[in-house]
Amino acid sequence: MENSGAPRRNLLLVEDDLANSLTLSALLEDAGFTVVIAESCAQLAGCLQGPSRYDAVLLDSTLGDGDGWELIPLIRRQLPEAKLVLVSGQQSFGTRAPVDAVFQKGEQVSELLACLERLLHR
Template sequence: MSHEGQGSCFWFTLPLHPSEGVGRESEPDTTANLLVIEDDPSVARVLKDTLTEAGYRVDLAYDGASALAKLARHRYGAVTVDLGLPDMSGFEVIHALREQHATQHTPVLVVTGTVERGQVALEGYLEDIAWLAKPIQVHHLLALLSEKLHAQPTRLSLLHIEDDSDLHAVINTMLSPHADCEHAINVAMARRALGQRRYDAVILDIGLPDGDGWELLEQIRQQQPEASIIILSGQSISEADQHRVEAVFLKSRITSEQLLEAVQQRTQLALMEGKE
């Protein structure tokens, strides 16, 4: 309602639409997420308070079933396990971890009063497993966690430039145990993605709906100097063009082992050069 000479007020709302790429560079760091599996509430609380003060984000599970449910829904940088759980043994939880692709390399810290007996029971599953005897010494707990988390292999970050969504789904499934594989379906989308984050490797198709994949080569070399470029094409590539990239494969003949080896080869070399 308005009155002459007094002016008017108006209210309105506008929908907020996030721009493309928002959140891509701020993906959560799951290495700081820990799961504490402990049936004693007082011990669980001490562990959670200690780890939270050290900067970790901590979830609690008081039995094996709830622990496995949380592990199925969330990714954790490491897990602490008490061997004496009410519904199943800590051994069974660790075996279940090692049998799943997503968690088979997750570091495990066993918190127990019987270290020697536990090590014998877990023979064959000792990779990435550390041992902490009760009563818990805080400095030892934090040192072990830091050691295991920093020793963890980092997941590779890939950009797959391919207009065939079905083929991308196959490649993503092949590489998912080892890498996060983003998808760009054309040259324009690829250019935006290349300018937004760093990739360990770029898997490139030559025939794209809005241009030639070779058009992206200069931008990749400039903006992603440490990334390996892998051509995955349905057509043969000339010998001269093969020398412009790290690897060339035909779509009809590629295996997951070949593709992963090609991705890792330059990545590992870059890591070695960085340590010199």
């Protein structure tokens, strides 16, 4: 997915599992993203302060210090233009997830990259 002629996209990765966040961050950076990692609800709040701009947010549905679901309204309010992808191990959401896409844990990362490409029109 890397396109050396295209500008890098800014992505906020909200993931409390350090191994997962480091691995996913490296794969996303290889695909052309600039990645900022927030490992908790508290760190996410800090990332949303100030003029930072993100093209997309990958949000883990469960975090060590809170429920990722509860962060959706905050993210939508602070980053109305950003695409929001919920990362979850749950199979069913009903109408509970007002997000742009859902990535199921265990799926291939290539599917996540394809999803981001579609959402960001790359």
